Amino acid sequence: MAISEAESLVMETLWQRHPLAAEEVSAILVQQQDWQETTVKTLLNRLLKKGAIKAEKDGRRFLYSPVLKREQWLMSESKGFLDRMFNGRIAPLVAHFSEQKKLSKQDIAELKRLIKELGDDE
Numbered sequence: 001m002a003i004s005e006a007e008s009l010v011m012e013t014l015w016q017r018h019p020l021a022a023e024e025v026s027a028i029l030v031q032q033q034d035w036q037e038t039t040v041k042t043l044l045n046r047l048l049k050k051g052a053i054k055a056e057k058d059g060r061r062f063l064y065s066p067v068l069k070r071e072q073w074l075m076s077e078s079k080g081f082l083d084r085m086f087n088g089r090i091a092p093l094v095a096h097f098s099e100q101k102k103l104s105k106q107d108i109a110e111l112k113r114l115i116k117e118l119g120d121d122e
Helices: 005-016 023-035 037-050 070-086 090-099 105-120
Strands: 054-060 059-068
Touching: 005 023, 005 037, 005 054, 005 059, 005 070, 023 037, 023 059, 037 054, 070 090
Parallel strands: none
Antiparallel strands: 054 059
8 A cells, every 4th residue: 555755644643643533633743744734634535545544433523543554554665665776685775774874883783683583593
């Protein structure tokens, strides 16, 4: 499921706390993004049409909750990025960040730990 960058901000809000009314989502995102309430409602409607969220009637308003799980979305987004940029391979991605000096000592220690754990499975 393709989620735009703006839609992902709405999803992040709902992943953190749900169910929320449109006014509550708007109150959060208007502060963070300087968006108008109409923008947030448009994004909520797009996400509803895509099936990423659901709306349940609560009196005279609707409460929105995510249907799409954050883990599913992250997997799809990261796989798409790897496929587009690095032919689906992780090693060239890490090499790229290493060459650009974007890996901290903590990043390197964590990568070593992950590699060790992967080696222990053999």
